[in-house]
Amino acid sequence: MSVLILNIKQLLQVHDSNVTIVKGADMKELPILENAYIYIDHDTIIEYGKMEDYQTIEADTIIDATGKIVLPSWCDSHTHIVYAGDRTSEFVDRIKGVSYAEIANKGGGILNSAKLLQKTSEEILYKQSLKRLDEIIAMGTGAVEIKTGYGLTLDAELKMLRVIKRLKRESLAIITPTLLAAHAIPSEFKTKKQDYIKYITEELIPKAAELHIANYIDVFCEEGYFDINDTEAILKAGKNYNLKPKIHVNQFNILGGIALGVKYNALSVDHLEELNEDDIVALKDSETIPVALPGCSYFLSIPYTKARQLIDAGLPLAIATDYNPGSSPSGNMNFIVSAACVKLKMTPEEAINAATINGAYAMGISNMYGSITRGKKANLIITKPMDHYSEIPYAYAHNPVEQVIINGQLL
């Protein structure tokens, strides 16, 4: 199966050499080809160039993209899309003035989702999750990280991991699974948190590793959840089983989770609604990418990550949806790109870099995804007609996506 796309108004994120991350001032550069073509064979990008240099190529499918933009599909590096039901009643409570923390302290929040997921059959959980996955693919997401963390027992966490594995097998999307058993302290461990940490480090992590069912380890490093020592114990155990960290840090409080993440060579440190100079210093010269989640800031009315401070310090930045039932019940990366521009003061070029190549880096897949490069996998978005790619973030809350291609397959 081969696909040829002709007359592309703007082909974005074109790199002849294989970039895997863009940092600091380089994030302002979004290499583009005006009036271009691209040729895909099976799942691979074979050739691209300007229409003026195009010489006839035979292909099974030919698409005329006159007036349209083509870019790498979105790489959403932080989601929790495997969950049961929803938390609309908590949403209404928050509108009436109850805070996210108050809801959690009364046994709601993550524990509420965990209670429901534990009683939900694997089949129903799969169907509910697949619906969300299909919905985000249609909005342009081609690669997505999915976390556990609404199980909180060995059985329920493994159920989540099996659902993620099945999604990976049965959907075209590229999926990276992350074990987030340290998402909240289950009520039965309320007064014995250390026992839950022991359960995670001695039972859950070894079992997940034995089944080769998770790539990364995550911890919600936050006041009232897991402190810095708890987080270190879990990262250490993960390291023994080759689970690299991708952690939740600095959402409400700064506990030193960023420096700890860097110490354990985390692939990413995510949230960062709160940020200080020490955090920036810790990230410099590291291989850890910060990830901002503007959908969570929007939905919870908490500060937006100071993207300018990070990028202007020469650091890379990725953006992701954090799609989950409590703090960000949307997986629309188009909105996230727009929010990055409007609220994080990123230029469209920076936001698109953050949502493509840097998102791929934050999932450990940027050697194969996230840019238009010969030899990389063909995960692409073809937009609706528009004059310039800046319309993607400009016309917020619309759907700019006309067609999605994943691993060379037209959807």
Ligand SMILES: N=CN[C@@H](CCC(=O)O)C(=O)O
């Ligand atoms: N902060 C921790 N975890 C999720 C929210 C979980 C929930 O409220 O269900 C997040 O990334 O925002």
Ligand SMILES: [Zn+2]
């Ligand atoms: Zn999250």
